[in-house]
Amino acid sequence: PADAAVRGSGRLRLLLAEDNVVNQALAAGLLKRDGHDVTIVGNGVAAVAAATAGHFDAIFMDVQMPEMNGLDASAAIRAHGRAMGAHPWIIAMTAHAMQGDRERCLAAGMDDYVSKPIRPQDLRRAIAAIGQPCAEQSAAGRSTAPVH
Numbered sequence: 001p002a003d004a005a006v007r008g009s010g011r012l013r014l015l016l017a018e019d020n021v022v023n024q025a026l027a028a029g030l031l032k033r034d035g036h037d038v039t040i041v042g043n044g045v046a047a048v049a050a051a052t053a054g055h056f057d058a059i060f061m062d063v064q065m066p067e068m069n070g071l072d073a074s075a076a077i078r079a080h081g082r083a084m085g086a087h088p089w090i091i092a093m094t095a096h097a098m099q100g101d102r103e104r105c106l107a108a109g110m111d112d113y114v115s116k117p118i119r120p121q122d123l124r125r126a127i128a129a130i131g132q133p134c135a136e137q138s139a140a141g142r143s144t145a146p147v148h
Contacts, residue, residue, distance in 0.1 A: 012057040012127065016040045017047035017073065018093065019065045023118065027060060027093070030120050034127070044068025051077045056088055058130050060123075061110065063094040063101075070094075071108040078109035089130045093118065 014031055018024045019042050028038045039056070041047050045067045051059055059077070063070040074090050081087050092105040092113035105113055112129055114122040 010035050012036045012130070013055065014038050015047065015050055015054075015056040015059040017042075017044065017050075017059065017065065017070065018062040019043055020062075023062070023093075023116070027118050027123065030118070030123055031060075034124065036127075042066075044070060044073035047073045048076045048080075051088060052080045058089040058091060058127070060091050060093050060114075060126075063092055063096065063105065071104060071110075074105075074108040074110050091126045 014036050016024065016028055016031070016038050018027060018040070024040050024042070028040055031038045039050060039054075041050050042065070044065045047059070047061060047065075047070075048068065050056075051073075059074075061070040061074055065073070068076075070092060074092075077088060077090065089112070090110045092110045093116060094101065094105070094113065095116035102113070112126050114126050
């Protein structure tokens with residue numbers, strides 16, 4: 001994960017895995033406006049390929065995508081990361097508020113989540129929390145509400 005020095009620089013390499021072009025444009029625009037480099041992919045298979053081929057400080061992962069959903073993609077990225085000794089930070093992006101969604105995201109290896117519709121302050125909070133242990137995330141204002 002990105003360390004404090006990388007977070008402090010203000011410029012991160014981010015992977016955005018999102019199949020909806022409107023959500024892609026919104027999230028990428030907000031992240032780029034904050035000075036980050038953003039690579040966009042449109043499905044879970046492409047997310048796994050990009051994440052395992054390159055280095056990203058964090059991955060924003062839509063939960064519902066074609067070809068491979070975000071949960072399965074995150075689990076595959078985690079398995080590759082364990083083999084390589086890496087832990088890319090994965091942030092779920094979801095509009096679902098079903099019972100157990102948060103737990104499913106965490107079980108798949110996701111580190112954090114933001115709710116849709118996407119808001120700038122939620123993306124910034126997630127960026128600020130990159131690499132922080134759960135206790136520090138709670139202190140930094142991480143929501144304990146279910147995944148939305």
